[in-house]
Amino acid sequence: MTEQTVSSVHTEAEARKQRVCAYARERCVLNAMVLYAQLWIGFSLYLYDHVSTPGWISLLLTGPYAAALLYIGKFLASHTNGRDNLIVFAAGEKASKLFFILLSIPPLYDGFISFYALCALIRDVMPDHSAWEGAVAVAFTCAVSLDHRKEQALTHLGSFLKWIVGALFVYCFLIAIPHGKASHLFPIFGNGMNSILKGALWMCSAFSTAAWPYLTAGAEEQMLYKQKEVPIFRSVFILLLFSLITYGVSVWLLPFYAMARPQSLGWRLLLVAHMTPSIPAWSLEVIALLLLFMLALCVSIAHASAMLSKCIWRKKEPRFLKPILLMLMIPSCVTNTAHTKQIIILAAPWRAALSLLLLSTLCLLSLLRTRSKGIREEKA
Numbered sequence: 449m450t451e452q453t454v455s456s457v458h459t460e461a462e463a464r465k466q467r468v469c470a471y472a473r474e475r476c477v478l479n480a481m482v483l484y485a486q487l488w489i490g491f492s493l494y495l496y497d498h499v500s501t502p503g504w505i506s507l508l509l510t511g512p513y514a515a516a517l518l519y520i521g522k523f524l525a526s527h528t529n530g531r532d533n534l535i536v537f538a539a540g541e542k543a544s545k546l547f548f549i550l551l552s553i554p555p556l557y558d559g560f561i562s563f564y565a566l567c568a569l570i571r572d573v574m575p576d577h578s579a580w581e582g583a584v585a586v587a588f589t590c591a592v593s594l595d596h597r598k599e600q601a602l603t604h605l606g607s608f609l610k611w612i613v614g615a616l617f618v619y620c621f622l623i624a625i626p627h628g629k630a631s632h633l634f635p636i637f638g639n640g641m642n643s644i645l646k647g648a649l650w651m652c653s654a655f656s657t658a659a660w661p662y663l664t665a666g667a668e669e670q671m672l673y674k675q676k677e678v679p680i681f682r683s684v685f686i687l688l689l690f691s692l693i694t695y696g697v698s699v700w701l702l703p704f705y706a707m708a709r710p711q712s713l714g715w716r717l718l719l720v721a722h723m724t725p726s727i728p729a730w731s732l733e734v735i736a737l738l739l740l741f742m743l744a745l746c747v748s749i750a751h752a753s754a755m756l757s758k759c760i761w762r763k764k765e766p767r768f769l770k771p772i773l774l775m776l777m778i779p780s781c782v783t784n785t786a787h788t789k790q791i792i793i794l795a796a797p798w799r800a801a802l803s804l805l806l807l808s809t810l811c812l813l814s815l816l817r818t819r820s821k822g823i824r825e826e827k828a
Contacts, residue, residue, distance in 0.1 A: 478606030485744035506647030521659030548759035559748030572714025628700035
């Protein structure tokens, strides 16, 4: 009696669908890691100093903004013909050029902040070395990693690194917990609700590219989003939960006023490790942050470059664009860093407003186009 082999794949189309679905899930994981990097940098740039203890409340209040972007992205993905680019379908061939340029700003700014944080981290870890050397090394490494033949490899790398980076952070958190106190969690409302709300508005900027998997989806991926087979909402929810744990550990370690001490950005990025005497924890947190920030930088530059190339070159993205974008960031991240930090703090929240405005406008245009198409079909 022969045994019957059971398989969930019966046709080539089903096998293709499974591969596309797996790739779409990997892109969601990659997107979540980029958002986590932006949140971690936002803690050090703004929340520790301006909000302090109740920063976790500010982080919770960013949830509605992130959900709004995701719902708008989902709407756009479900109201397209599956052949054209989502932005081209919604805005039209000519107007889409303007949207491509404007939509390149949030990921480009994310990349700039990631580059700035990397330079600050390198200065704190290696104070005796030239900041220029570190910045050029980072730019060169990312430029090599962003070769057009390795774009899918970057997506696969995100799914692999999530376990490594996650394990390193969990280890650092577990080492740090015995060095904190419950009394550090108070005053629970810090300087009052005004500072908490300002912190929430600022931290919304970290989610400005939350809907990017929808915007950059191909025709086959758009069908998966329509069928709700890709858990992008779940990945962002898990990201937000892990971010709350991260901030909670920071608050556990330092009292209210100590969090606002005038420390360098590099020191604040490594706050968890600095609060423990463990050298392995410090080393592992440095490795985890370098991996996370470099991955975020590569992904953000890739997204910005893709948007700009679709506006100018349309079909083929030039190989020189990504290295140029990276090199242009070096001077401002190395020289006059205090002035650059002030510009980032002032300008960063505007990317949140820009993303919401652009996606809402695309949503309205897509709705109008779909409705006008339905009216023409009824008349025909």
